[in-house]
Amino acid sequence: MSDMPRHPRPLSPHLQIYRPQLTAFTSILTRITGNALGVSTIVIVWWLYAMTRGGADYERANWFLHTWVGEAILILSVWGLWYHYLAGIRHLIFDSLHGLDIATAQKLGWACIIGSVLLTGLTIYLI
Amino acid sequence: MRYLTARKRAEGKGASGSGTEHFWFMQTTAVGLAILMPWVVVSLGRAIRSDYGNAWYILMNPWVSIPLALALFVGMRHFAAGARVMIEDYTRGTWRKGLIITVTSLSYLITAIGLYALAVITLKG
Numbered sequence: 578m579s580d581m582p583r584h585p586r587p588l589s590p591h592l593q594i595y596r597p598q599l600t601a602f603t604s605i606l607t608r609i610t611g612n613a614l615g616v617s618t619i620v621i622v623w624w625l626y627a628m629t630r631g632g633a634d635y636e637r638a639n640w641f642l643h644t645w646v647g648e649a650i651l652i653l654s655v656w657g658l659w660y661h662y663l664a665g666i667r668h669l670i671f672d673s674l675h676g677l678d679i680a681t682a683q684k685l686g687w688a689c690i691i692g693s694v695l696l697t698g699l700t701i702y703l704i
Numbered sequence: 705m706r707y708l709t710a711r712k713r714a715e716g717k718g719a720s721g722s723g724t725e726h727f728w729f730m731q732t733t734a735v736g737l738a739i740l741m742p743w744v745v746v747s748l749g750r751a752i753r754s755d756y757g758n759a760w761y762i763l764m765n766p767w768v769s770i771p772l773a774l775a776l777f778v779g780m781r782h783f784a785a786g787a788r789v790m791i792e793d794y795t796r797g798t799w800r801k802g803l804i805i806t807v808t809s810l811s812y813l814i815t816a817i818g819l820y821a822l823a824v825i826t827l828k829g
Contacts (some may be wrong), residue, residue, distance in 0.1 A: 625818055625822065637773075668734075
C-alpha cells in the first residue's frame with residue numbers, strides 16, 4: 578500500500594458548512610458543561626480539603642471563592658450543573674425514543690437553556 | 705475453552721468493543737445524580753456561603769455529608785466515563801491513552817481527597 582501514489586483526497590463537508598442549529602448548539606453545550614463540571618469539582622474539593630486544614634489554608638481557599646473570579650466560577654458552575662442536568666434528562670427522553678421530531682427537539686433545547694437560567698436563579702435565592 | 709465462534713463472540717459488541725455497557729452506565733449514574741444533585745447543590749452552596757464554624761456544622765450533618773459523598777463518588781465516575789468519550793472523539797494513539805489514564809486517575813484522586821475531607825469533618829465533629 579505504501580508505494581502507491583498519494584493523491585489529495587476530497588474532504589467531505591463538515592460543521593463549517595451547516596447553518597448553526599439550536600439542537601447542535603445545545604448538544605455540544607452538554608459536553609462542554611459536563612467536562613467543565615470536572616473543574617468545578619476540583620475547586621469545591623480544594624475548599625473542602627482546606628476546611629480540614631483550617632487556619633491560613635482555609636483563609637486562602639475561602640478568600641478565593643469570595644473574590645469576583647471565585648464567585649463567577651461558582652455561579653457558572655451552578656448554571657453548568659443545571660444545564661447539564663436538564664440536557665441529561667433530555668437525553669434520557671431521547672433515548673426512550675420520545676421527542677425526536679424536530680419541533681419537539683427544539684422545544685426541549687429551549688427548555689434546557691431557559692430552565693437552566695431559572696434554576697440557577699432559584700439556587701442563588703435558596704442558598 | 706469457550707465453544708463460541710468468533711462471530712458469536714463479537715455479536716452485539718459494536719465498534720466500541722463493549723456493547724451498550726458505557727451507554728447504560730451513563731444512564732444509571734445520570735438518574736442517581738439527578739436525584740442527589742438538587743439537595744447537594746443547595747446544602748453545599750449554603751456551606752460555602754457560611755463562615756468557617758457554620759460551614760463545618762452544615763457539613764458534619766449526615767443528611768449533608770452522605771449525599772455529598774455519594775454525589776462526589778458517582779459524579780466522578782460519571783465524569784471519567786464521559787470525559788473518556790470526549791478524549792476518544794478528538795484524539796488517537798498515545799495521546800488518547802495518556803489522556804484517558806490521566807483523567808481516570810485524576811477523578812479517583814479528587815474522589816479520595818473529597819471523601820477524606822468529609823471523613824475528617826464528620827469524625828472531628
